[in-house]
Amino acid sequence: MSTSMQNYYAARASEYDAVYLKPERQADLRAIEAWLPARFERAHVLEVACGTGYWTRFIAPVAASVLGIDTAPETLQIAEARLAESRVAEPRVRFQVGDAYALPTSEPQCDAAFAGFWFSHIPKARVREFLAGLGSVLARGAKVVLIDNLFVEGSSTPLSERDAEGDTYQARKLDDGSAHRVLKNFSAEAELRAAAQGVGTDVDYKAWSYFWALSYTTRMP
Numbered sequence: 001m002s003t004s005m006q007n008y009y010a011a012r013a014s015e016y017d018a019v020y021l022k023p024e025r026q027a028d029l030r031a032i033e034a035w036l037p038a039r040f041e042r043a044h045v046l047e048v049a050c051g052t053g054y055w056t057r058f059i060a061p062v063a064a065s066v067l068g069i070d071t072a073p074e075t076l077q078i079a080e081a082r083l084a085e086s087r088v089a090e091p092r093v094r095f096q097v098g099d100a101y102a103l104p105t106s107e108p109q110c111d112a113a114f115a116g117f118w119f120s121h122i123p124k125a126r127v128r129e130f131l132a133g134l135g136s137v138l139a140r141g142a143k144v145v146l147i148d149n150l151f152v153e154g155s156s157t158p159l160s161e162r163d164a165e166g167d168t169y170q171a172r173k174l175d176d177g178s179a180h181r182v183l184k185n186f187s188a189e190a191e192l193r194a195a196a197q198g199v200g201t202d203v204d205y206k207a208w209s210y211f212w213a214l215s216y217t218t219r220m221p
Contacts (some may be wrong), residue, residue: 016052028208037062039145046110048100049118053079057086060093067106069098103137111139120148120185131199135218142218151186
């Protein structure tokens with residue numbers, strides 16, 4: 001993640017979860033919260049860009065273990081407090097500061113991965129790098145699930161810019177008054193399927209009104 005994005009999410013930590021309060025998205029969120037845990041039953045899960053642990057709390061009760069990675073210590077502090085409140089037993093869940101483009105290996109090796117609302121922050125030129133790097137630290141035949149936003153007029157923050165590489169950006173303002181230029185790519189189903197087919201099999205795409213989910217299995221030798 002770029003330094004500007006790291007600074008943005010560090011500054012946003014205390015208001016990070018406000019996006020989950022949008023009234024029009026509540027039905028979708030409840031549906032995803034019910035759908036997601038079954039993907040990770042008894043799995044050792046690597047969660048990339050885990051943020052404040054909003055999704056960790058739904059995965060952890062059914063997983064064998066969860067390793068949550070994020071670049072911002074400020075959001076990880078919130079995640080740790082949230083999981084403590086939910087009484088998910090340690091050491092089943094661990095959080096650590098880390099880089100999505102240089103993911104750690106773990107013992108036991110993770111056989112599943114999840115990234116919620118991270119994929120849209122990957123520059124198009126680095127998608128292949130991220131997916132290949134993710135696959136390199138997972139067990140062969142691991143399950144990968146990615147969830148992110150659909151662009152919905154009137155609900156999504158408008159796009160303010162498109163650069164020469166085709167990446168799009170939003171202009172966001174935080175409660176402290178600071179303004180930020182935030183990379184936010186909204187990917188079409190065909191683009192997502194093509195990216196996943198380059199690294200995995202059994203590719204599946206699911207969409208709700210405001211969100212999409214992409215899952216695949218990493219390739220066996």
